[in-house]
Amino acid sequence: MNEFWDKVVELFTTPQYIDSLLHGFLLTLQISFFAILLGLIIGTIVALIDTSKRTKWTILPKAICKIYTTVIRGTPMALQLFIMFFVIFAIRGFPQIIIAILAFGFNSGAYVAEVIRSGIQSVDKGQTEAGMALGLSRFTIFRRIVAPQAIKNILPALGNEIVTVIKETAIVSMVGMYDLNMAAKDIGSGQNMASYIVPMFVAALFYLATVYLITFIIRQIEKHLRRSERRA
């Protein structure tokens, strides 16, 4: 047990290790943040196309969206990452972080699309009909009636997706990127501390704290949105 605490002290008193951890953590946060942002944009667009009225103008976009979500959800994330790195962006000198953001963003977009689509479709049809019967436009019905109700259904599942992306970015170590996961492995390796337990434990705490914080924020927003369900 003493040895364990010695390693803890060693990790936190060696500037080089602290530096590695923080750099890794920063990269994890950067990839996660921008991938989630990209995923939200793609997911929202795909969901809106998917739930739009079927006309001759929407058949092709709808088909493209269907193929996109099917392919992304039907193949492993790690493989998608490899394809991005070694096939699509096999360009020398292209910034790795951008490739990673695109890989995770495109992946997340498919899941976000499903979350938003099912959130929109879970709003009772009568709510839309009420707006239609009053002569409101499709846009007004969506903005004032459907979207505010859908968000309540979407938010919890969206929180899950955000958390999933943060954790899943750990696989960028497979293409040699120095994220939090990779930092822990590096610090624990033979050239450094020669013991994995403490750095990995610390990396786990970093992930946990981040995920916990995100979950907490989403809960607060949910609580705020639920106020219209209170019984007056």
Add this chain to the structure above:
Amino acid sequence: MSEEVLSIKNLKKEFGQNKVLKGIDFSLRDKERVVVLGPSGSGKSTFLRCINRMEEPTSGEMSFEGTLITDKNIQQMRQKIGMVFQHFNLINNLTVMQNLTLAPAKLKLMNLEAAEKKARNLLRHIGLLNKADAYPASLSGGQQQRIAIIRAMMMNPEILLFDEPTSALDPESIGDVLDLIREVVDAGMTVMIVTHEMGFAREIASRVIFVDQGHIIEEGTPTEFFEHPQTPRVQEFLKKVLY
């Protein structure tokens, strides 16, 4: 005879292979009170819902005040053709006041201030002014339906469609809702009502139409319809519901 407000020619509606309406011809005149009766599955609700295109008709022509109802003008038409639903359909994320004022203010029928004033008057009239800032989830079914009726009235519609307005209510609140509908009708509103309340139908209707298997098979004044039904199908129906 007063002026024709609604004219329907050969209205058909199919859901896939299922032919629900097989050619309905119908016309509605100003101040008429038409009650639509028929067994469940006869297409009477679908008929009503085709009028303001809650359901897209498969074929047929409908005109409102002499103008053909099309995809282009349906939003304007709906402002004049109010609807009250079986399940009330108050908007869950809006307060009672917002439910009442959203459409009239958004569609610039009146400014928000005028809409709120009108809403308060109507709410006071039905005894629910204290619920103005409540959300629908906190109200009883009867309260929700009465608010849904005044929400339709907020638009100053030319005609009002009632799609089984009391079918989802507990027996105690049915009376309150029927009283309000009666009041709306007495004020001269042109209405079409799909209902299973036979006593109410007889009392309120100026004309009864009976829909069966996608056709209007009989129509007449309440007295003709209830006391001297012509077709065997209506005779059988009335025997079952009026034991």
